[in-house]
Amino acid sequence: MPDPDSRQNQQNPYSHLRPPENSCKVDNDSPYGARLLVQRAFKRGDLILPLVGRHAAPSYKTIQIGLNTHLEGSLTAFINHSCRPSAIIMTQEIAIRAWTDLEAGDEVTFFYPSTEWAMVRPFNCLCGAPDCIGYVAGAKYLPLSLLSRHPVSPHIRQLAGDVLASFSYASTPPR
Numbered sequence: 001m002p003d004p005d006s007r008q009n010q011q012n013p014y015s016h017l018r019p020p021e022n023s024c025k026v027d028n029d030s031p032y033g034a035r036l037l038v039q040r041a042f043k044r045g046d047l048i049l050p051l052v053g054r055h056a057a058p059s060y061k062t063i064q065i066g067l068n069t070h071l072e073g074s075l076t077a078f079i080n081h082s083c084r085p086s087a088i089i090m091t092q093e094i095a096i097r098a099w100t101d102l103e104a105g106d107e108v109t110f111f112y113p114s115t116e117w118a119m120v121r122p123f124n125c126l127c128g129a130p131d132c133i134g135y136v137a138g139a140k141y142l143p144l145s146l147l148s149r150h151p152v153s154p155h156i157r158q159l160a161g162d163v164l165a166s167f168s169y170a171s172t173p174p175r
């Protein structure tokens with residue numbers, strides 16, 4: 001008898017990754033919409049969970065993990081943006097790690113422009129951080145000076161570098 005998981009495994013290159021037991025849960029009771037909470041403490045740098053999912057067309061539910069690669073997973077839609085994030089997406093290991101120390105019940109958030117170049121569905125941020133960027137539309141729309149204050153993914157570094165490389169002295173007005 002064939003393994004009932006085999007077909008799914010072929011469709012999902014990350015199905016061998018399993019979230020650590022009881023690491024997170026989706027909270028549907030927040031007035032701000034669904035969100036992901038940790039169920040135990042994590043130290044900065046700890047693996048919170050691997051991002052299990054499949055490659056998909058970019059949408060508000062996907063996370064960009066490469067120049068042209070977007071991941072849609074069972075939890076990716078629930079990880080909210082913050083300008084003072086608690087977590088970071090590690091696109092090379094396709095996982096989310098703690099960016100700050102977390103207590104049980106803390107929300108898992110990341111800085112969307114750290115992975116998203118041009119978002120399908122931009123929004124006004126209500127995170128309340130003193131350095132809130134306001135309108136969240138992707139790294140493409142942020143000044144490099146601001147972007148450089150955040151840990152951004154390699155593909156965002158590359159795309160931002162391409163923008164810098166295409167900017168010539170000829171396009172600046174003479175002093």
Ligand SMILES: [Zn+2]
Pocket residue numbers: 082083084125126127128129131132133134
């Ligand atoms: Zn904000």
